[in-house]
Amino acid sequence: TYGVGMACSFFEGYLAQIIPSDGADFVGFQENIEKYQNRERVVFPVQKLFIIITKSLYCPPNLKGFNRKKFPYLEACQSFEDVKKDVAGVKNRIYRNSAYKIHRKEGQPVYIAAECATPLHTLHRVLKNCSVYGELCDINVDQVVEDFCTTLNTVIRKNPECQGKCQLVYFDDTNPNVNLADVLLQEIEKIE
Amino acid sequence: TYGVGMACSFFEGYLAQIIPSDGADFVGFQENIEKYQNRERVVFPVQKLFIIITKSLYCPPNLKGFNRKKFPYLEACQSFEDVKKDVAGVKNRIYRNSAYKIHRKEGQPVYIAAECATPLHTLHRVLKNCSVYGELCDINVDQVVEDFCTTLNTVIRKNPECQGKCQLVYFDDTNPNVNLADVLLQEIEKIE
Numbered sequence A, B: 001t002y003g004v005g006m007a008c009s010f011f012e013g014y015l016a017q018i019i020p021s022d023g024a025d026f027v028g029f030q031e032n033i034e035k036y037q038n039r040e041r042v043v044f045p046v047q048k049l050f051i052i053i054t055k056s057l058y059c060p061p062n063l064k065g066f067n068r069k070k071f072p073y074l075e076a077c078q079s080f081e082d083v084k085k086d087v088a089g090v091k092n093r094i095y096r097n098s099a100y101k102i103h104r105k106e107g108q109p110v111y112i113a114a115e116c117a118t119p120l121h122t123l124h125r126v127l128k129n130c131s132v133y134g135e136l137c138d139i140n141v142d143q144v145v146e147d148f149c150t151t152l153n154t155v156i157r158k159n160p161e162c163q164g165k166c167q168l169v170y171f172d173d174t175n176p177n178v179n180l181a182d183v184l185l186q187e188i189e190k191i192e
């Protein structure tokens, strides 16, 4: 149940910290998007955090790493306002989310909040280092990813403050014909 | 093997990012301590990151939460310089460590780099929420903590860039007669 554990810790240690308002300094993720829209004078057609799940578990530092066509393509923009909290002895730990715009062949760029699922990225790095992390290298990766996604979707659904504010997006990065910007535009069209 | 997974992800996703130099902008944890010493004109008798493991898994936001005597006691100071990296689609993700000083009844305050082991803090929060995280609530907590510490110590030892630069400190926070500042001073004396 390594995938189940990863999903619970990703939700409790991260999404539960950055999505809901804390009733004090931090207004919450969706309000953070609205502040960004007002400040930068842009529009986010979908005000959710897109969490990208890749087939290979590999995540590039910047999502532009998954651009494979001339159009549409992703470009990182100014980040959202930071969330700062004292956590487990670390003063002012910073949680930061990235905004991206999708440049299309025709029409205005489309703004979105997106990032990869960090626990999968970390797992990818662990699996590349089996001489150090021996025990974990026997795991069934597809099962772990499936458990991670199923558990995460369940936990998000059970949490009224996060339900509807974040969405998993599956991306087969091992298929050279698939372009992440297209996948994200399709997700946005489904929701709009 | 939930404890094993937590330790591998804590090392690969965090310690491996903040302890070694990256050969470019980030000089490495120990050099970061030296920069701090020069800038603030203070001395750290031990230039390691102390990672605190609590018996209850509970971690207060600020380590002063574990002060239980008049002296010695912990006070947070200026944080170390941030480590900034693009990670898994998040631009300029920030990793920040806290410096604390230990005020003693006699003598100068003692400076240290310390924080709790965040994965245990997250696990504590997960276990308090069993209605949401049902599956994980059956785990044997003592076994998980033991696996976490054993695996983490093994992985640190196998990694020449981190070996000797971070140290686990066990703190029985359920015992009202134990004061974290005393435990840390004893660890420092052992090492000096």
Ligand SMILES: Nc1nc(=O)c2ncn([C@@H]3O[C@@H]4COP(=O)(O)O[C@H]5[C@@H](O)[C@H](n6cnc7c(N)ncnc76)O[C@@H]5COP(=O)(O)O[C@@H]3[C@@H]4O)c2[nH]1
Residues within 6 Å of the ligand: A006, A009, A010, A011, A012, A013, A014, A090, A093, A094, A095, A096, A115, A118, A119, A122, B009, B010, B013, B014, B090, B093, B094, B095, B096, B117, B118, B119, B122
């Ligand atoms: N995208 C993203 N941005 C963040 O700021 C962030 N912070 C946490 N996470 C992910 O949520 C989950 C729960 O986090 P937790 O703090 O319990 O464990 C973390 C924590 O114990 C430690 N760690 C990581 N970043 C920091 C940090 N900045 N300060 C202290 N500890 C940290 O190393 C573990 C693994 O980190 P990641 O493998 O990057 O993914 C984490 C994890 O999957 C993040 N994900």
